[in-house]
Amino acid sequence: MKKCFVLVLLVMLLNAVSSGAAPNAVILATTTSTQDSGLLDVLIPAFEKESGYQVKTISVGSGQAMKMGEKGEADVLLVHSPDAEKKFMADGFGTGRRLVMHNDFVIVGPASDPAKIKESVSAVEALKRIAASGSLFASRGDNSGTHAKEKTLWKGAGINPEREKWYQQTGLGMGQTLNVAAEKKGYALTDRATFLALKKNLGMTILAEGDSRLLNIYHVIEINPVKWPKVNARGGRAFADFMVSGKCQEAIGRFGISTYGAPLFFPDAGRNPASLGL
């Protein structure tokens, strides 16, 4: 009995070890929104089937994803933090950066809207109203693309919320931050895709949207193998090419329509960034 048990364990061990590194693995570092919305569950299998590569998706904030790229620990990035991305490219960490898709950020909160942000004409004004009323605001606080956008907006409003009591940094992903905001009846800035995907459990509504400053733009970046020779540049390139291919772009445009009645992302490959106001 005991011997048999040990044998089983040994077989399991060997089994687990042999299923180790795949030569064709591509490490994709990306934001939580692409995973939490379910988009990658649609795109990745299609890419794997077409290319023969195996994708290892590491879903973190855009800030951490770019750090992984800087250290050569990822082969390709799918991120949404344009200012940080430009710096990333200028520093020579990436070989190519291409526009993939966009959606938008929205400010969500309890339907009762204690800060009356629904009446505000811009995102910046909405934040000003939240600050003035001292209503709770849940921030990602994790250097993600969403957090970066939020910081730009606060700056635009001329407010430094960091030390304020009503400003709470969760340090969590988008989904969990929304849960915190919902639980505490506070406000949060979120990408529309994650919000729509989670809406059913939240009891929150969109209170500010449509401002051009709330645009959320995703780029795919290939990592420069010159700095880190171990980077799988070919695999990264294949994934980036796939993301801007007609087939993938069509899938992005279709994603979410059947579940939410509206697309969660809008394909942009090949478009002039200026047309998005960049």
Added chain:
Amino acid sequence: MDLIIDGILTALQLIASFDGEVAAVTLLSLKVSCSATFVSLVLGIPSGTLLALANFPGRRFIISMVNTGMGLPPVVVGLFVTIFLWRNGPLGFLEILYTPSAMILAQAVIATPIVTGITIASIQSLPANLKLQVLALGATRFQLVWILVREARLPLLAAVMAGFGGVISEVGASLMVGGNIKGQTRVLTTATVMETGKGNFDVAIALSLILLILAFGVNYLLTVIQQRERPR
């Protein structure tokens, strides 16, 4: 309350329909944690026995370190194992980051001090006279160690349970070194975190229940073995 009932119903549904993805996630959890426990036994029982029986300078210091290690936070282990396994890290040539092997490694690091610590305690709790008696009967050193370990086998099973319990339930290290990759390194705990993030609380509750059932099953098996042989 509805949510909890929904979760339990979803769990039953997932188990009853034998959902392929859930089954794969459950199997991987079992595989990774059993392997890690096995590695920790191979390392922990001999070193625990040595620390319990041998006499050398620095022994108390090492035992204190082992006892501290019994409470090693999984995220700390995860962080260090990740940094070591990075492509450009000291162990990058292994190329096992984001694979089950990396998760086994990290979990073994968590479980080994637990197994070692309980082994030390078990061996030392044997009657002191036993050692003298065995030696008086002319046993070699190797025979002595063997007899003592055999005598301590019941508390040692507790070491197995504690080690396994420690690793099957941890999420910090598995998430960091495994990456929660669908179909490759997604285990019950990391999937629970992800489903919570996605707001699928019913699925998250279902996965937690499966995890509890699994932990109970393994411990029940070990307890049966342990209690069958209990001294009367």
